Amino acid sequence: MKKLVQHGVVCFLIISVILSSFGMSAAASQSGQASPATLASLYADIDLSSPVPTTVIVELEEESIVEAKHKGKKQSKERLAKVRGQVIKELQANVPDAKVNREYDFLFSGFSVELLAKSIPELLATAGVKAVYPNVEYKVDAARTGVVQAEEVSPEMNESAPYIGANQVWEELGVTGKGVTVAIIDTGVDYTHPDLAHAFGDYKGWDFVDNDDDPQETPPGDPRGGVTNHGTHVAGTVAANGQIKGVAPDAKLLAYRVLGPGGSGTTENVVAGIEQAVQDGANIMNLSLGNTLNNPDWATSIALDWAMAEGVVAVTSNGNSGPNNWTVGSPGTSRQAISVGATRLPHNAYAAELFTSAEVNYPSAKVMGFSDEEALLALHGQAYEFADVGLGRVQDFEGKDVAGKIALIKRGEIPFVDKAQHAKNAGAVGVIIYNHVPGEIPIDIPGMAVTTVKLSLEDGQKMLSELGEGNNTVQFSIEFVKTVGETVADFSSRGPVMDTWMIKPDVSAPGVNILSTIPTHNSEDPHGYAALQGTSMASPHVAGAAALLLEKHPDWTVEEVKAALMNTAEELFAPNGTRYPYNTQGAGSIRVWDAIQTEALLLPGSHSFGVVYREDKREVKRTRIQIQNLTDKTTRYEVEAAFAGNPEGLKVRTSRNLNVRSNGSQTVQVIVEADPAKLKAGYYEGAITLRNSGQELVVPTILFVQEPDYPRITHFYFEGDREEGYNLTVYLPGGAEELTFLVYEWTGSAAGDYMGHIGTYTDVPKAFSDYSWDGTIAGQQLESGQYALFALATKAGQTTQLGLLAELK
Numbered sequence: 001m002k003k004l005v006q007h008g009v010v011c012f013l014i015i016s017v018i019l020s021s022f023g024m025s026a027a028a029s030q031s032g033q034a035s036p037a038t039l040a041s042l043y044a045d046i047d048l049s050s051p052v053p054t055t056v057i058v059e060l061e062e063e064s065i066v067e068a069k070h071k072g073k074k075q076s077k078e079r080l081a082k083v084r085g086q087v088i089k090e091l092q093a094n095v096p097d098a099k100v101n102r103e104y105d106f107l108f109s110g111f112s113v114e115l116l117a118k119s120i121p122e123l124l125a126t127a128g129v130k131a132v133y134p135n136v137e138y139k140v141d142a143a144r145t146g147v148v149q150a151e152e153v154s155p156e157m158n159e160s161a162p163y164i165g166a167n168q169v170w171e172e173l174g175v176t177g178k179g180v181t182v183a184i185i186d187t188g189v190d191y192t193h194p195d196l197a198h199a200f201g202d203y204k205g206w207d208f209v210d211n212d213d214d215p216q217e218t219p220p221g222d223p224r225g226g227v228t229n230h231g232t233h234v235a236g237t238v239a240a241n242g243q244i245k246g247v248a249p250d251a252k253l254l255a256y257r258v259l260g261p262g263g264s265g266t267t268e269n270v271v272a273g274i275e276q277a278v279q280d281g282a283n284i285m286n287l288s289l290g291n292t293l294n295n296p297d298w299a300t301s302i303a304l305d306w307a308m309a310e311g312v313v314a315v316t317s318n319g320n321s322g323p324n325n326w327t328v329g330s331p332g333t334s335r336q337a338i339s340v341g342a343t344r345l346p347h348n349a350y351a352a353e354l355f356t357s358a359e360v361n362y363p364s365a366k367v368m369g370f371s372d373e374e375a376l377l378a379l380h381g382q383a384y385e386f387a388d389v390g391l392g393r394v395q396d397f398e399g400k401d402v403a404g405k406i407a408l409i410k411r412g413e414i415p416f417v418d419k420a421q422h423a424k425n426a427g428a429v430g431v432i433i434y435n436h437v438p439g440e441i442p443i444d445i446p447g448m449a450v451t452t453v454k455l456s457l458e459d460g461q462k463m464l465s466e467l468g469e470g471n472n473t474v475q476f477s478i479e480f481v482k483t484v485g486e487t488v489a490d491f492s493s494r495g496p497v498m499d500t501w502m503i504k505p506d507v508s509a510p511g512v513n514i515l516s517t518i519p520t521h522n523s524e525d526p527h528g529y530a531a532l533q534g535t536s537m538a539s540p541h542v543a544g545a546a547a548l549l550l551e552k553h554p555d556w557t558v559e560e561v562k563a564a565l566m567n568t569a570e571e572l573f574a575p576n577g578t579r580y581p582y583n584t585q586g587a588g589s590i591r592v593w594d595a596i597q598t599e600a601l602l603l604p605g606s607h608s609f610g611v612v613y614r615e616d617k618r619e620v621k622r623t624r625i626q627i628q629n630l631t632d633k634t635t636r637y638e639v640e641a642a643f644a645g646n647p648e649g650l651k652v653r654t655s656r657n658l659n660v661r662s663n664g665s666q667t668v669q670v671i672v673e674a675d676p677a678k679l680k681a682g683y684y685e686g687a688i689t690l691r692n693s694g695q696e697l698v699v700p701t702i703l704f705v706q707e708p709d710y711p712r713i714t715h716f717y718f719e720g721d722r723e724e725g726y727n728l729t730v731y732l733p734g735g736a737e738e739l740t741f742l743v744y745e746w747t748g749s750a751a752g753d754y755m756g757h758i759g760t761y762t763d764v765p766k767a768f769s770d771y772s773w774d775g776t777i778a779g780q781q782l783e784s785g786q787y788a789l790f791a792l793a794t795k796a797g798q799t800t801q802l803g804l805l806a807e808l809k
Contacts, residue, residue: 040129042120043298047719050117055101055135057112057267057299060087061128064109066278066306080105087128088113094126095119102268106275107306108299112268133299136330138270138289140187140230140263141317142534147518158244160237160510163345163486164541165593166247169548175596177248177547179554182238183277183285184540185270186231188217188257190519194526195242196235199253206276208269209260218261219521225261229518233532234288236517237540238547243527244515247544247592248551254282259289267299270331274303278312283550286543287316287337288536293330296500301334308336313550313558315340315543317535318505319493325583326710327493328504332535338546338562339504342492342511342538343572343589344446346485350376352453353477354432356466364440364456367478368416368433369448376451379430380478386432388467392419403427406474408463412436416445416452424449432474434460443490447513447531484575486510488585492535495583496683496702498710498733501608503702505586506562507569509545511538545592552596559603560628566605567697568594582606582685582700600637600660601628602690602699609703612674621672625688625699629660635692641670643686643703649678650703652686672703681706681796707796712736716791716802721809722784726773728758728791730802735766736793743777744788746805751788764793775808784809 046054062083068075084103088111092098098115112135115123123132161167169175188207191200205215218228241249256273259265270289277285285307295301304314314337321327332339354362370376385405390396392409407423411433423431431448434455435441441454453476455463463474489512495504514537520528542565549561556564569588572580587605602625609621629635641654651673660666670688688699713730720726728741740760745752756777775782790803 039124040126041131042124043131043133043295046117046120046134048117048120052117053114054117055112055114055266055268056120056123057110057133057135057271058087058123058129059108059110059131059133059299059302060084061130062109064104064306065106066310067109070306070309077105080109083128084109084111087126091123091126094122098123102272104271104275106279107303107310108271108275133267135266135268136291136293136298138259138265138267138291138300140259140534140536141288141290141320142230142233142532142536147528147530158515159345160514160541161245161247161544163510164247164545164589165591166544166548168593169596170249173552173596175548175552177239177251177544177551180248180283180547180550181252181254181281182248182543182547183254183256183280183282184231184235184238185256185258185273185277185285185287186234186289187228187259187263188215188231189235189253189255190217190232190517190528191253191255192523192526193232193236193517193519193528195240195244195517196232196253198241199235199239199251200255201252203254203280205255205257205280206273207257208272209257209265215255215257217519217521222261226263227521228259228261228263229528229530230259230263230288230532230536231255231257232519232528233516233530234286234536234540237514237537238286238544240517244517244529246516247541248547251544251547254280265289270300271303274300274307278307278310282312284313284315284543284546286540287314287331288534288539290317290319290329290332292319292321292327294326294328294333294498295330296333296335296497296502298330298333300331301337304331304334304337308558311558313543313546313561314338315539315546317539318342320491320534322492322494323490323584325494326496326498328495328497329493332493332504333497335500335502336558338506338542338565339586340535340539340542341505341508341584341586342489342533342535343508343585344487344489344512345510346483347446348373349481349484351479351481354453355475355477356463356473357471360462360466362455362459362462364454364459366440366454368441368443368452368454369420369445370451371447371449377478379451379476381476383473383475384429385472386463386467386474387472388464389423392422392431392433394422397422397426400426404429406430406432408460408467409433410436410460411441416443417448420448420450420452432463434463447533486570486572486589487575488572488580489533492538492584496608496708501610501702501704501708503582503586503606503608503700506605507542507565507586508572508589509538509541511535511541542590545590545595548592549596560601563601563603563605564595564598565590567602567699568598571698582702587698587700598697599629599631599695600635600690600692600697601630602626602688602697603628604699606700607688609672609701611704611706611708612676613706615676615706618673618675621674621703623670625668625670626665627658627660627668627690628665629662632662634659634661638691639668640689640691641686641701643684643701647679647684649675650684654688674703674705676705679705683708707734707798709798710734712795712798712800713791713793713802716789716804718789718804718806722775726775726806726808728771728773728789730769730791730793732764732766732769732793734795736764736795738762738794739764739769740792741771741773742790742792743782744790746786746788751803755782755787782808
């Protein structure tokens, strides 16, 4: 077996039987035909031998206007246009079919270009090109939970803004976001919605999908894809002022449509939207969108970092790929932008029991979600017929009578919320969803369209057996258990960020079952409302909060706004009483009143001490924290820095007490001495705490000992045929000491007998790596058909395994 030239490869995965999967991290990729010094870095998963057209984002060595400004250099649009033109001219001389789509100069220096994948090596070798990034797909970070009729809406229903303290700020301080402009970079906004019309002027923003000045949502009937409502929902959370109120009801809005029909879009439009928002004078921008790329240096994250440097508060959703660590995606990975996780507001918890016949028990029965408590409790003590509706797809309900009954549905293929909605549409009064693999379903989905109870696979099979025996009635017992405080949503993505090892999210905010505006696309009935959930819904709470802070403190920098929200956030605890890790909740859930009234700031809002790699040598890590006294009197502060549990092997030193003059600042050095010989490998959370007589501020910190536990392999791809040969490609974020490929039979539902190993490789570098295979095991050609292939990567004693279903033909 021959190892091929290391390069990117097309994202091509037939069927996943992944045992562990995470987002992709960037890798500098070099061609084997030239010295690395002569080529730009490639951060893309592209098959460089493919004749398929592809679009990429090109970053130039020539600095953008904002980057040059902050480095004390002179730069102009004219110079950038000249340099960019020279690069494009040289590229098109070598690749005549290269088509430039968008050009960037303000925050990001470069352009997007469509060309054949096999022409990318020529692009990498073009003088003046610094890096090439994938034009990845971005999607909205939200899930529908239910449309709400206009007559059912009242200000009291919008619980999340009052919960974080926005109402108190409006009523006691008269601060409502007036004079602050928030850019909504999303699917567009229905600026005609009665609750939003006040926030828009003559200039509404820009549509980067259709390239015009009408950033309206995608309407029904667009042949390119589905209708959208996401950006309007986000905008309502920020600044609605009608039947519902957003967090900053008097803020002004600008809309930038970068996600088109169906709620998806690409990097080239997202970067263009960020640039335009800054140039249009936005004070804050909200990006409730994302992908699975856990890396800080993708084009979108770079643009956001420079937007923050230019004084625009950038707020972004952290992603909906939780609850595992390392699941945060770009642009939530940005070094500077405020990344937001999602929480569920305090709620009542209920227990469920089911009865079908004597001696048949369903111990795994639990309430998964419900539309409201009245509907849930209406099932208590009642018996209903139930019917098997397969996977709960629309077609599964065809010919089935579930009106007034319970729909029994198997997990899989479509989201839980869609299964419940389809059941409601068919007239069902409730849903029972059972797992498609052994064990229970570890997810709760608040706000389901109808009351939904979840079961393990084993209990689901019992219900199917009961149905087969003619016992088609189920009785419910629903009982109140307890009131649960604010909790982090299971779906909310977790950090840290690869390479920078930063804590993400930065903060959390309500993101479950959030009521806000949506378009109706009907001028005669314009009042549209829906409850949605996702980190998409959490992010605009923070953008609105930032608007309140900027109205009250117009001279605050973006770093001060971010620090105020982080320093004063409320720490969250899981239902079992343990504090959520910082990589789960960030600094905590935002509290606007505390942030706007704070008398001191600690900057930055969080800090990573990075990694201590050496096992045999003590290492010293340092950081500086700035204390800002916002009062008119000299104040004495007590400073404390410590790691949770005060582990032996970590010594922390800092100033204990100090005085800071009125409206002044002072820097405190924090020194950590790590002795790896006394520490277990892993990561350690700590906090830098500032106290005075009336306030306590916290800066979360993190330190890693030995190689962090990121997934050793994040992507595994297979392509090819018997005639041309097969290609196996893996991406290893930190390289691997050993990489092995294994082959198993495929039984049709699971991996079967072990066939043998394709090969084992050592000291594999950090990057995409390709391997050719002739389809043989121990010299014997495998028959045509489907096989389960597994890649196992090991580094620093940790192994990650990914599998896929491959067809040999």
